[in-house]
Amino acid sequence: DTGVSQDPRHKITKRGQNVTFRCDPISEHNRLYWYRQTLGQGPEFLTYFQNEAQLEKSRLLSDRFSAERPKGSFSTLEIQRTEQGDSAMYLCASSLRQGARYTEAFFGQGTRLTVV
């Protein structure tokens, strides 16, 4: 078990460019989450996948954001036409369902996005 892996760890982009982040969850985990954390704040929920199905999206996830999880394994989060307000840490987490209960979420180390 190598934990949740995120790539890249840091990304600097110019305003208006598109960026894509990748998350590799813990291998047996069927649930995957994306969160965004701005400076001085706690993480905020963006979206959630169960296997390959995206089941929940926050209002924070504007039309410029899209997330996928093809084949229920890794996930990508794309931001189109980046804005300075998109600068944040993007965190991925995964968890495993056990019967009627669910385990806690395990977080990756995050991707720090800076839009200049």
Add this chain to the structure above:
Amino acid sequence: AQSVTQPDIHITVSEGASLELRCNYSYGATPYLFWYVQSPGQGLQLLLKYFSGDTLVQGIKGFEAEFKRSQSSFNLRKPSVHWSDAAEYFCAVGAQVTGGGNKLTFGTGTQLKVEL
């Protein structure tokens, strides 16, 4: 909607002293509660969780937390703080979303400084 309040933004304690970090939550049903710790530029590490049962839960690194339903609180404690405990601490409440996933709502965090 659920919410979490961490009233202390910064706390400074001397090494070896006891620690209590406060957390109050708002949630309509029985909550799933968590404490995570985050070092600078890193992801979140789970310290402990409360799902049900014993209201005093033990976690890693000598931390414990007590769930008090009547006070809507889940305060984190440690009897003797070590310099390596300096970090940011987040309390979170979990809510079920479509498909049974666990959407976490975080507080704004408490920054712990340890004086040697």
